[in-house]
Amino acid sequence: MNPSAPKNFRPLLIALTGGIASGKSAVAEMFAQLGAPVLDTxxxxxxxxxxxxxxxxxxxxxxxxxxxxxxxxxxxxxxxxxxxxxxxxxxxxxxxxxxxxxxxxxxxxxxAQGPYQIHVIPLLIESGRADLYDRVLLVDTSEEAQLKRLLARDGSSQEQARQILAAQASREDRLDAADDVIVNTGTLQDLHRFVQTLHRNYTMLSERINAQNL
The missing domain is CATH 1.10.720 (Transcription Termination Factor Rho, Rna-binding Domain; Chain A, Domain 1)
Structure with a gap:
């Protein structure tokens, strides 16, 4: 915790989740570049x-x-x-x-230090731990995009890739649990703009919550 923060300061806790090969790592890296503590499970x-x-x-x-x-x-x-x-x-x-x-x-x-923290938890929905967080941020993309990335990234067969996807929570369940959604179907520049906006929003939300606790 930041030693210069007020004694009752509490960082905003953000759970970053998404299906395999959805782009969570890229989003997490962008938050880290903006100075946010990123804890990857x-x-x-x-x-x-x-x-x-x-x-x-x-x-x-x-x-x-x-x-x-x-x-x-x-x-x-x-x-x-x-x-x-x-x-x-x-x-x-x-x-x-x-x-x-x-x-x-x-x-x-x-x-960790900062107004908010990003906890990267791929199986957040499956583990039933979403309620422990202030916000759930979902990186969402289509199953077709996930399959394409899995085949290119891991060398999985079509059958293996589909088995992996089937073993995870459904896209619908993840969307139901999400407070914020990044739709990862565009460019890296698009992704970066999403992250910059959320960085500002989370910082302001943390300041507002902690001001109420003073």
């Missing part, structure tokens, strides 16, 4: 399973050492393949990783 998920962490030790105890690669790191692709087809194993994985991710997210949020 995907990055945190990688950090909490680094070699030597308690979370990785628990995963090895639960699933066996075959989930590690030759360097002793979690083989994320192997783990993903293993749990994707088995809901019971996926729940076991999430029971270990999700609390660790939430704890680390809370710790980083406490240290």
């Amino acid at each position: 995907d990055q945190i998920a990688r950090d909490v399973v680094e070699p030597g962490t308690p979370t990785l030790a628990r995963l090895v105890a639960e699933f066996g050492s075959e989930i590690l690669d030759a360097s002793g790191r979690l083989d994320r692709a192997r783990m993903r393949t293993r749990v994707f087809a088995d809901p019971a194993q996926r729940k076991r994985l999430e029971a270990i990783t999700h609390p660790a991710i939430r704890e680390e997210l809370a710790a980083r949020a406490q240290r």
